[in-house]
Amino acid sequence: MQQLKCVLLDDEIPGLTYLKLLCEQIPEIEIVKSFNDPLLFIKEQEKLDYDLCICDIEMPGLKGTEVAQLIQSKMILFTTAYKEFAVEAFELNAVDYLTKPLKKDRLQVAIDKALLRKEQTAPIAQTIQWQTEKGKAVLQIENILHIQTSAIDSRDKQMIYDNQFITLKNITFEKLKQLLPSNSYCQINKNEMIRLQCVTFFTADQIDTSIVFQNKKLVLSIGNSYKVEFSEKMKNF
Numbered sequence: 001m002q003q004l005k006c007v008l009l010d011d012e013i014p015g016l017t018y019l020k021l022l023c024e025q026i027p028e029i030e031i032v033k034s035f036n037d038p039l040l041f042i043k044e045q046e047k048l049d050y051d052l053c054i055c056d057i058e059m060p061g062l063k064g065t066e067v068a069q070l071i072q073s074k075m076i077l078f079t080t081a082y083k084e085f086a087v088e089a090f091e092l093n094a095v096d097y098l099t100k101p102l103k104k105d106r107l108q109v110a111i112d113k114a115l116l117r118k119e120q121t122a123p124i125a126q127t128i129q130w131q132t133e134k135g136k137a138v139l140q141i142e143n144i145l146h147i148q149t150s151a152i153d154s155r156d157k158q159m160i161y162d163n164q165f166i167t168l169k170n171i172t173f174e175k176l177k178q179l180l181p182s183n184s185y186c187q188i189n190k191n192e193m194i195r196l197q198c199v200t201f202f203t204a205d206q207i208d209t210s211i212v213f214q215n216k217k218l219v220l221s222i223g224n225s226y227k228v229e230f231s232e233k234m235k236n237f
Contacts, residue, residue: 189223
């Protein structure tokens with residue numbers, strides 16, 4: 001599961017305490033530090049490893065909109081009791097704008113937006129390293145075309161890589177999803193994952209690919225529980 005490292009900023013202690021309580025109920029959030037003084041936050045923030053600042057707007061010393069201008073390399077999510085700041089907030093490219101009193105469901109929507117933005121702006125890895133049947137290998141991601149569960153040992157995965165079979169030792173599909181760019185790969189059934197660039201045609205149940213391996217064109221089936229994710233990824237591909 002991907003996580004966001006978050007800093008919380010609200011000058012009112014009760015509001016900050018409540019925000020922290022909500023964040024602790026959302027598993028995708030890792031709270032790095034909480035501040036009730038925007039000036040102290042600005043002084044310390046360069047030393048902190050965080051992705052997102054969840055920030056009140058009306059604060060003494062510095063408004064949240066001024067904080068946003070000072071931390072432009074980081075994502076910001078505004079919370080406020082006042083609706084009139086919405087336009088200014090989005091002009092600052094805020095992830096979202098939440099009005100108080102905050103609700104967990106609405107905060108979750110905002111966090112999902114931040115996770116998507118983080119994923120879209122993350123540098124794309126060019127290689128992965130993993131143990132294979134021949135030893136540890138450095139693999140070019142663009143050459144990984146298809147992955148399936150090994151028929152010999154289900155803990156291993158066998159991939160079509162640059163027109164050859166390579167066995168990855170003791171790896172799960174969940175781990176592969178972490179290693180491979182999610183906008184380029186999709187698990188399509190319980191035992192297979194495909195590089196989306198290799199899809200030529202697809203129906204509700206079948207995928208035709210451009211992969212020809214051992215003189216046979218690869219045709220795959222889509223599992224029922226994987227259809228929605230595959231369809232969404234192909235829309236954006």
